Amino acid sequence: MNNTVSGTPAPHSQPSDGIGSEDYANHLESLYQSLHRHPELSFHEEQTSQRIAYEMRTAGFDVTEGVGVYGVVGVLKNGDGPTVMIRTDMDALPIHEKTGLAYASETDGVMHACGHDAHMTTVIGTARQLARQRDQWQGTLVVIGQPAEEIVSGAQAMLDDGLYQRFPRPDAVLGLHVEPSGTLPAGTVGYCSGFLTANSSSVDVTVKGVGGHGSAPEKTIDPVVLAAELVVKLQTIVSREVSALEPAVITVGSIHGGTKHNIICDQVKLELSVRCYADETRDFLYRRIQEVAEGVARTARVSDDLLPVVEIRNGVPALYNDPSFTDRVVAHWHSKFGSQFAQPVSKVMGGEDFALYGRQSPDIPIMFFLLGSVTEEQLQQAKRQGKDMPYVHSPHYKPAPEPTIKTGVAAMTEAALCAFQSTH
Structure with a gap:
């Protein structure tokens, strides 16, 4: 895939409306590396949830901890308007890391091998961006850090603990995941209208x-x-x-x-x-x-x-991306970043408990998109060597943090702004 098309982010850059290099270097890079160094297993995310709560409070959110065991809910009100919820998962996997990274896991036998560290960093970056850009939206922004996605139990735990009753009920919910096979280049996102996971x-x-x-x-x-x-x-x-x-x-x-x-x-x-x-x-x-x-x-x-x-x-349950909501977000991405930024992807047979945020109330549209996490250089090198990129859940999985997170922040920020506008 050519990532140098006009209006499309190159593998080591980011969309023009996304977070700048200085912001990334000053904050999000260290956040990502800290989260990667200190992974925690499902329903053991004590330190992780405290860090996410701290980051939300620093961005100006009213934060509640301990929702569904270690779930975190941040609420930022900005006048009258719709409520948009953004979710990140927080847990890691029982895998011994073999990436050789300087910031590799310091917890023996536990690793962020599914990209949840990148998800958390992206969503915190998005929360910071939207808090700064309150002149561009009206309504209520809810950001949640969810435990125990890897054992598909955390979403239900938060919902059972009154997520939709104790906090503003969303008019739309957004989520993301690094593209699992490592074939979508960093600087791009993938989308699928309708069924995405099984x-x-x-x-x-x-x-x-x-x-x-x-x-x-x-x-x-x-x-x-x-x-x-x-x-x-x-x-x-x-x-x-x-x-x-x-x-x-x-x-x-x-x-x-x-x-x-x-x-x-x-x-x-x-x-x-x-x-x-x-x-x-x-x-x-x-x-x-x-x-x-x-x-x-x-x-x-x-x-x-x-x-x-x-x-x-x-x-x-199966994750079903609301087609109308998805189409509006994709059209908005294309208008902001060019036609090559968002690429259609095929549905998969994997499972994802993000689906429950839509199943809990079928009138709430949800959209879950995939985030490219490897550089074009990495893809070409693997191709020359006749190898596949390490899949998520591999001890060798290591996304390219900077272009992945910058693109994720830009994509999620614009998706949220679109949701505020389209559900008003």
């Missing part, structure tokens, strides 16, 4: 049996054999019972059972990942997993008290 759920299946000695399988009901059959049968749900035009995935990511060569155990545990877009498809997959698991067990003459147990864990 319904994503974790499902646990416990297959039960009757244990015994490995030399006498006829006196047992072997749950290892039943689990093996179930793994294969589960794959036919999508391939033979869901339309080929409807994306869906059932992945068996973990299987555990047994203790020794010659012991037939009495249960095996399976951990499944279930993904799709339509709620109806999700509910169908849940039902069929239960039915197929029971069916496999009954072929082995399992008694009713030993039928498999299927449990749905921490699911998150």
Whole structure:
């Protein structure tokens, strides 16, 4: 992708209306490096949330901490008008960093490998920009720092703690994420109208049996054999019972059972990942997993008290970008930064609990966009070497901070200004 087109930011620059190099060097660079050095896991974001709260207060926001455990809510009122909410996630991952950066994680086995440090820095930069530009908007700006996105629990925790009741209810909600595959150049953003991420759920299946000695399988009901059959049968749900035009995935990511060569155990545990877009498809997959698991067990003459147990864990709905709101923001970006600044991207099967801010109240339009985080030079070097850029959740993931954050601040600031204007 050519990033030198007139009106389009080059990989090491930023849109003209974005944050300046001096502002970045004086504040946001050190903030980003500090956040990267001190990552915290989901629902352990104590120091991180305190830093985000401090940054919001310094920018002039009225700040409340401890919303949904470690969630932070900053409110800035600027006369009559709509309420626009901007969200950043704050948690890190249980990964040992291998980037070799001078500001690498100082917490052993924990790393900001998903770009949440860049998200936080971008959103704080945006909050500072909008606080300075109050002559360009009227209404109420709400900025939230959300815990526990990585375990898709933080958004629900904040909503359950009264986010939409205790604080100004938003007329629009904005969020962003670094582009996960590292193929979108820094200096650009990606957007997708409609579905962007999928319904994503974790499902646990416990297959039960009757244990015994490995030399006498006829006196047992072997749950290892039943689990093996179930793994294969589960794959036919999508391939033979869901339309080929409807994306869906059932992945068996973990299987555990047994203790020794010659012991037939009495249960095996399976951990499944279930993904799709339509709620109806999700509910169908849940039902069929239960039915197929029971069916496999009954072929082995399992008694009713030993039928498999299927449990749905921490699911998150599909993220649906409001098409009208998205179109308005993209048109605004193009008018400010040129036609190459915002690029259409394809929807993905990953999950993102930002979706809940729209699902909680379907009349609230949401938009979630992707932020390019690697330079054109990095992309070309990887191409010459025949390698892919490190994906998020990799111990080697390292975005290019300056162009990523500058572009993110510019894009989010203008998206917010557009939201204030278009929802008035």
